[in-house]
Amino acid sequence: MTTTMTMAKALNAGLRAAMEADPKVLMMGEDVGKLGGVFRITDGLQKDFGEDRVIDTPLAESAILGTAVGLAMRGYRPVCEIQFDGFVYPAYDQIVSQVAKIHFRSRGRMPMPIVIRIPFGGGIGAVEHHSESPEAQFAHTAGLKVVACSHPTDAYWMIQQAIAADDPVVFLEPKRQYHGEKAEVDTEATPPPLFTSRTVREGSDLTLLAYGPTVRLCRDAALAASEEGRSLEVIDLRTLSPLDLEPVFASVRRTGHAVVVHEAARSLGMGSEIAARIQQECFYALEAPVLRVAGFDTPYPPSRIEEEYLPDLDRVLDAVDRSLAY
Amino acid sequence: MADPDLVQLLTPEGERAEHPDYAFAGDDDTIRSLYRDLVLTRRIDTEATALQRHGELGIWASLLGQEAAQIGSGRALRRQDHAFPTYREHGVAWTRGVDPLSLLSLFRGVDQGSWDPEATGFGLYTIVIGAQTLHATGYAMGLQRDGVVGTDDPDRDAAVIAYFGDGATSQGDVNEAFIWASVFNAPVVFFCQNNQWAISEPIDRQTRIPLYQRASGFGFPGVRVDGNDVLAVHAATQAALQRAREGSGPTLIEAFTYRMGAHTTTDDPTRYRLSADLEHWKLKDPVERVHAYLTRHVGAGEDFFSEIAEEADALAVRLREGTRAMADPSILSVFDQVYVEESAELAQQRDEHAAYLDSFEDATDGARR
Structure with a gap:
């Protein structure tokens, strides 16, 4: 149903x-x-x-x-x-x-x-x-x-x-x-197992990694990039512990580029661990360092400036540009 | 002159005392068996302290002086009741049939508690101060939902007892537990052993009123008992447990006692308290008063006492030998039981470390694992 x-x-x-x-x-x-x-x-x-x-x-x-x-x-x-x-x-x-x-x-x-x-x-x-x-x-x-x-x-x-x-x-x-x-x-479908990530958009030029609120953002970024002829893959990590990164590694081995996007502060955030694991598993496939688009290493700001604090379409696309231009 | 706010049924001199609200429910044979538990518990404690001094245990938290509070309350529990201890409830553990060796293995550093909490009705030791009072309250809420409170069936109705100390009463968790137990009318007895000291901090650093009086602010009864009087502790705990089982809600019992030893074997009480206090409390010893009563009024003779002494000696030997025989766990066991459903990442970490251990030249047949 x-x-x-x-x-x-x-x-x-x-x-x-x-x-x-x-x-x-x-x-x-x-x-x-x-x-x-x-x-x-x-x-x-x-x-x-x-x-x-x-x-x-x-x-x-x-x-x-x-x-x-x-x-x-x-x-x-x-x-x-x-x-x-x-x-x-x-x-x-x-x-x-x-x-x-x-x-x-x-x-x-x-x-x-x-x-x-x-x-x-x-x-x-x-x-x-x-x-x-x-x-x-x-x-x-x-x-x-x-x-x-x-x-x-x-x-x-x-x-x-x-x-x-x-x-x-x-x-x-x-x-x-x-x-x-x-x-x-x-409500009668068979869902994928809980502790698995999922590719929500396929692409060949760069892998965008997101979870929670930034998945939608990354889907939008991939759509915008496609209008410029860039093919971005978007993976919804879904599970942060344990991480399910085999699909991520497979993707990065194809694209050679990865950008992690989250709202949490950048240092020692999920992006740090994911970047470390990608460089460990995909060292020779990488064509650029793994980049992170994240909140800053500050307390969360007053709400009138939160939209500038949060990763947005422009910051994601900027990171995509930097990665592909590396 | 007896303190009117202190329930006492056996004086330090070994004389029975009357109280308008509480009476000891057992007979002289019960008192003999309580005495046996007191002596054996003290022997476990003495032996464990000695084992720590010999390097066999990493640390030991002595219960010296608190035997009556623990045996009296533990013996008031029924099989279906459940106790949530701190890390010092060795006497309660004894009353629940927990093998003292499994306490020693924890303090040796072999494991973090190997007894079965459901089978014994005795939870695992909790080291974070006061955290277990919330577990106890939640467990009691579970009893309510399981329909085993207030059924009038004595074999079915169950209650929970939460142990904590005077220091813990300053913790947020303990105060939250009081509130939850009160508003949900949970069948839990809060059993505070006020041993006067939280490591080096005296009771007046935790409270300006007698602790038992705090209960009224939370909306349930509080009572202070002579924590060195096993009969009073038993009577008060039995009454509070029965009240909980019947569905009448929580009670706070303050067992007024004294930590005769150090906080743990790493502590040095001479830096912060006077030996005169200790001498004063020695006169109120929880074991000696029962000995005096049994000798003077029950006619317990040398046979009775020597039999228990021999049993204590045998127990001590078993604890010494058992502790020394405890093998260290394998490092690879650290990966076990982190999760019910282990992740591929954790399995990989285990495999990597096993391969590393096996990579040494002397590691034939997994010798380094």
Whole structure:
């Protein structure tokens, strides 16, 4: 069955499907119940599944994750909503020192099938702490898995796959696109495995690597470049930990050029690791250094200048020019 | 003059005391068996400290002085209850049937906790201060959802006990756990061993009011018990657990005790506290008062005490030999159980390191692995 959905609707439908499929799946977070979340991602779930399964929590992020650990020990599969990226840090200790390590600490006796949903990225004109991209901090933490959706179809399937996964998954949702582009979502299709990247546009001159909010940007950049006769391949990484880079290596071996695009700060961001891995695996195929288009190594700016801070079409195309001219 | 805010059922001199709200539920045989647990737990602790001094353990966190708080509360648990410890609950571990050798292997650095938390009802040691109180609260919320709270079936109703110290009460996680347990009416007993010291910081650096009084601000009862009185601890914990199992929500128990030893074997308390305090607390010893009671009022004789002493000696030998026999894990085991579903990247890192180890000339048959 095919339905037209925004990303917000697709996530909502995916969460609903996961709750129907497994009575152990719980939603937890601030305002996720009656209100349906500040972005309405959990809209209607409490009404249909009850207050025991869709829990409006006190305002304490560490406790959201800390109690999720206890619930997971008891056999539940908590899906925790962190209201905004910049509010995840009070829970950082529980995520890094407990959620990520308990399976290891317990010699595999205690899996932590917890999903941590985080609306991330900028572009919504918000005040401080509402536009951040903390993915590298979680991707750097052994024991966690980190994925980012970029499209309603992926959102629908990936959230269900993340909930079904037995490892803890940080699930990043590009909040700017929640209520943006709609897509036809076939809810009876067979999705690709969760921890795989995907080529979203084929090309032969240069490989653009993106995830979450920058996938759309890179698709636009490839379209613009094609009008100048340049053929750019766009790969949506989808999974940041583990990385699925074999398709990236295959692409770069063909194109010889790679540009990584993300909103997070450049230094020690995902682009750094990806560039390192590409140079290791594709050394002789590279015709230019791997370039990164990213946020600056600064705090996220006040919103009136965020569009200049964020990677945009011109900065991506500029990097493409520099790479091809190398 | 007895402190009216302190539940005490056995005085430091070994005399039974009455309390309007609490009574010890067991008989003299129960007290004999509690005494056995106290002695064996103290022996585990003594032996572990000695093993650390001999270089067999990397570190040890002594429970000396806190035996009654741990045995009294641990023995109040039912099989279906679940305990969430810090890293000092060796006595509670004993009451849950956890082999002390598995505590020693953790402090030796062989593993990070090898016992089965579900089978024993005893969670893994948690080193980040206070973090486990949230796990306990979440677990208790799970019990509520599993329908094993307030059913009136004593074999079915379950509760959770969360252990922490006086220092932990300053942690955000502990305060968040209090709030969550309160608003969700979770079946959890918060068991605070106030041993007066958080490494070098005295209790007055953590609080200006008695800790048990904090509970009222969160909306549930708090009680202070003589933490060196195994009977009082048992009675208060049993009552709080029963309240939780019935669906009446959380309780804070402050077990007022004293850390007779150092924080851990790396610590030197002579730098920050007076030996006179220690001498004062020695008069309130949790084991001696039970010994006095059993001798004076129960007629326990030399046979009884020597039998336990022999059992303690045998346990010590087993711990010494077992610890020395513990083999180090293989470096390649570090890759195991990082994930349920391992990634290709991690598998590759393991393979690369295995190949590196095997590349040495003396590495025949994987000798370096």
